[in-house]
Amino acid sequence: MTVGTDTRGAGKPDLAIELAGVSKSFGPVEANRDIHLAVRRGTIHGIVGENGAGKSTLMSILYGFYQADAGEIRVDGRPTPIPDSRAAIAAGIGMVHQHFMLVEPFSVLENVVLGAEDGRLLRPSLARARDALRRLERDYELEVDPDAIVGDLSVGAQQRVEILKALYREARILILDEPTGVLTPAEADHLFRVLAALRDEGKTIILITHKLREIMAITDAVSVMRRGEIVRTLPTAETSPAELAELMVGRRVLLRVDKAPARPGEVVIEARRLSLTDAGGARRLRDVSFEVRAGEILGIAGVAGNGQSELLEILAGIRPATSGAALLRGRPLDLSRATNGADRRARGIAHVPEDRHRRGLVMPFAAWENACLGYQDEARFAARFGLLDRDAIRAAARADIARFDIRPPSCDLKAANFSGGNQQKIVIAREMDREPDVLLVGQPTRGVDIGAIEFIHRQIVTLRDRGKAIILVSVELDEIQALSDRILVMFDGAVSGTRRAEETDERELGLLMAGIDPKAKGAA
Amino acid sequence: MRTSPPRWADLALIPAVNLLLALLVAGLVVILIGENPLRAVELLVTGSLGSSYGIGFTLYYATTFVFTGLSVAVAYHAGLFNIGSEGQAQLGCLGVTLVCLALDRTHWLLVLPAAILAGAAFGGAWAFLPGWLQAKRGSHVVITTIMFNFIASALIVYLLVNTLKVPGSMSPESRTFEAGAHLPFFHEMLAAIGIRVSRTPLNLSALIALLAAGLAWALIWRSRLGYEMRALGHSEPAAVYAGIDPARIIVIAMVISGALAGLMALNVIMGSQHRFVLDSVGGAGFVGIAVALMGRNHPAGILLAALLFGILYQGGSELAFEMPDISRDMIVVIQALVILFTGALENLTRAPIERLLARRGAG
Structure with missing residues (x-):
């Protein structure tokens, strides 16, 4: 099904790139199916799609990392086989990797x-x-x-x-793969100015992104991929983020998170002058203090690498702090060791780590084995003689799968074989299972497709409404703004500002993320 | 995007193909020497499996390899490559010998529990130090266990020559134990129920090896400790996240690994030699690495791989005896080829077989 695919006749000279019927399979998986794509010279062409929709595979074919099983690539109207990246460079194609x-x-x-x-x-x-x-x-x-x-x-x-x-x-043709993932808003703006200048010089740019806002801001045309196919190519001026999201997912999507105003209770967790100096002597955290109340989501914004990850890991007990204190309901947490994960869980702090591949899951373990990761020493999973109660663990895993609609619904499948969104659901389901008092969440929707993002956001808000304290770290400003009740911005290891979510905007947060507090005169 | 091959291919097909390749290359070598390779295979098989005598020896060797194979596998699951089973086994021999020397005027039923404890404790202690150094100091366990093999070797030579040797004797070995520290042989046990088989060194510890394999399986795949070991083996950050202290697991896994290596002394020292001689371990610790690799670090696979190496050892001796052109060294070459193809070159056949299966699955 290739609705409204824009091919405009084969071999037209005003097309920089033309793909005709390109297909690529990995074993039984069809990563790209009968792709027809025409990119006009001197334009910025966006490609959007969920994770696993086949964007990266398509671009890898274009850059010679993979060979297409079928179809033809035409560059500047001429059929051009691209067996390796050397050939791609010779054909005038350049790539900026994620x-x-x-x-x-x-x-x-x-x-x-x-x-x-x-x-x-x-x-x-x-x-x-x-x-x-x-x-x-x-x-x-x-x-x-x-x-x-x-x-x-x-x-x-x-x-x-x-x-x-x-x-x-x-x-002459530049492919950018998720270029803004690691940039501040100001840096992203700078990048867009560069891209616009390149386009005006006649270069052709293919922009792969999952951020619909960027597509709307800078592209001339946009192609939407879903399950290995291009479902639609549209002039950007004639579409809307809602339409694109719907095309990506194949159904209507709620882009906003519906949530009632927070009703914060007493302070549950608080940080007092947390500081961290790493082994190299660099100061990663500087006197970070904050408190989070029951029934409240504190969002921690900032460009990646400004101390948010370290902060989350210190609170989760898997990284020691150099100085400062953290209190849970007024009683101090041990910040001296990197092996306090079990202690935190016992005290009601659950943690959805930023990196689910490295931390949150043991990839070669089956889904059911991952369902007790971190809770393996709890009585509910214990049988006699130090053995694990496999039936109890499997029952918990099956309950998670049902409650979070994890697909495929198989608890024997290895974690590595689930999609990003479903892997994340496995982690979040496990951490929410025990009704923790505090939930630490890092990058809850990184690499997660739009359909699952909606679901995960709703779960987080539901947990808040049940009176839990939630600390959310995300580099996606949209996500921080959509979920948080209060937003704390970090820059260079320090808190550069705290705002109520409804009293701030993207511009102000962007300045704070760059270390500039627009309200504090004379501050650096 | 690559999917893993089905379990049967992973556990049976790939090792079988690798073994076949090893035998083919070994056959070429036999042809080069000027012997008939088919006759050599026949001698190898009948020598190891063709008589109760051959079977007894085959299983005796296999018993030792089960212990050392399990030793390597347990450490492997915690992400540790224990090359030191050889040295740990030597220390295990020392422990078992000391117990036997002290208690051999009692009954083997009394000596056995003490020997198990001593063998495991000495082997475990010898693995504890590298484990502790890895856990607390980051000294790589591969390096330290290799070094500990040399230290163990020197220590045992010293003790055999200076302390344990029978005064006046020329050979560096302990005195022979009294009957009270002899494990029953299989031919004795079978004779008691009226079955007559040839006299071989196969003894009760073969059953202990089976038991150990069962316990190792339960430890790795059913226990909480095994879960934590495997989590650490796959991903240290995930283990730390899950509240597991890597240092603790590393030390425990190494001690269990060393203890299993030490238990091989039950078979060799208490089961057959009834004394501690200089070369009691004889490279069984290193064979354990090959056995674990070939058995995919699964106790069931290790039982099969240990059996195969038992066949190679026993059949090889027979082959060397029957075909004078094929020397003892030649047997070592064949064993080395098996190790090379099933261990080191394991991925040689893995990728093509996976592709073949994937294509078949797709088509």
Whole structure:
């Protein structure tokens, strides 16, 4: 079913990229099915879709990481086979990956030249590259110091290096995979200005994202992928976020979270001047203090890497703090060791970790084995002689699967074989099972598809309404704003401001995330 | 996107194909020497399984390998590569020997529990130190256990030469135990119920090995401790998240692993030699690594793999005897090929077989 697919006749010269009938299967899984996609030269073309919809596979085919099983790729109207990324670069295609492919101890210049050196001597290549970079910087607002060490640069600047790398290789078509995931709003704006400038110079840009706001803000056309197919390609001006969301999921989606005003009770958990200095001597947390009441969601906003993760892990008992205190109902929590996870659970603090792949789940374990992870020493799962009561654990797992609509509904399937959204549901179901007094949630919907996001958000709000205290860490400002009753913004390990959710807006939060408090005059 | 192969392929097909490859290459070597490979296989099989004598020896060797294989497997499930089963087994031999020397004027039923405790305690203690160093100091257990093998070896030589040796004797070995510290042989036990088989060193500890395999299975897959060990083995961050103290689990897993290695002394020292000789362990700890690898670290697989290595050991001796051109070293080559193909090169066949099965599943 390819409704309204835009092919505009084969081999048209104004098309930078044309995919005709591209299919790709991995074993029994059809990752891409009969894809027809036409990207006009000099436009920004967005591709949206849920996780596992096939966006990344499609782009990997375009960049030569995978070979399509069927179909044809045309670049600038000419059929162009792309067996590897070298061929993609030769065809003028450049890619900026979600996770940067940079050598951190190298300078910007060295990174740009890496793999594109001409001749055996490095010096002439570097000199030529320096000139080229100057030109690119001037033309596209891509300012980076060519002699800076990449590891010292901010994430936004590192991304600019990636773009420079592609442009230095004379890319005319630029693919960006989730480029704003790690950027502050200001950095994202900067990126969009760069992209607009590139488009105006006649470059073609393919933007893969799950953020509908970005699609609306910057693209000229947008293709929606669902289950390996392109279900629709639309001019951006003629669509709306609600329509796109519906196309992605295949049904109507609630983008806002319905929630009643909070009715906060007494203080449940509080942090007092929490500080953390890491092994390298860097201060990761500086005197962080806050309190959270029963029936309240405190959202912790900030660009990734400003101390939120460390804060969450300290409260969860899996990272020691350097100084400060944390109190649960007035009684102190032990912050001295990294092995207090069991103690926290016993005291009613549940934790949905930021990284479910590394922490929240044991991937090779079956779903039922993961259903007792962290609760394996509780009496309800214990049989005689130190054995585990498998029937009890399985019953709990089956209950979770039913209650959270986890699919496929099989408790014998390995955690690794569930989709991101269902993995997250396994974790959240397990942590909510015991009606904890405090729920620590990190990135609850990272890599989770829209349908499941809606569900997870509703569960969090329901838990709040049952009088629990919730601390939510997320790099998605939308999510923080949609769920939180109060928002605490972190910058460089310190609290840069706390706002009531209804009294603030994205602009103010964005400034706070950059360490600027618009209300405090003279503050850094 | 790759799905794992079905269980039967993982547990049976891939090891079988690897074993076949090993035998094919071994056959080529036999041809190069100028012998008939089919005749060699025949001798190997009849030598190990063709008589009650052969079977007895095969099972005797297999018993030792079950203990050392389980030792490697238990540590493996906690994410630890215990190369030190060899040294831990040597210490286990020391422990069992000391108990037997002290109690051999009583009855084996009394000596056995004490010997089990001593073998496990000495082997476990020898693994405790590397485990503790890994847990508290981050010294890699692979390195430390290798070093502990050398220390154990030197220690045992010292003790056999200077302390345990019978005064006036030229050989570095302990005195032979009195009958009170001899485990019953199978041929004796079977004779008691009227079944006559050849005299072989196969003894009661074969049953203890079966019991140990059962207990190891329950430990790894049914107990809370095993759950915590496997969680740690798969993902340390997840284990820490789940309130598991990695240091504690590492030490416990290593001690259990060392204890299992030490128990092989029941078979060799108390079961057959009835004294501690210099080469009592004889590389069984290293064979245990191959057995665990081939048995996919599952007790059932380890029983089968230990049996296979028992066949190779016993059949190999017969082969060397019958075909003078095939020396003792040749047998070691064949064993090495099996280890190479089933252990180190295991992924050689895994990927093609997985692809084949996936294609069949898709089509």
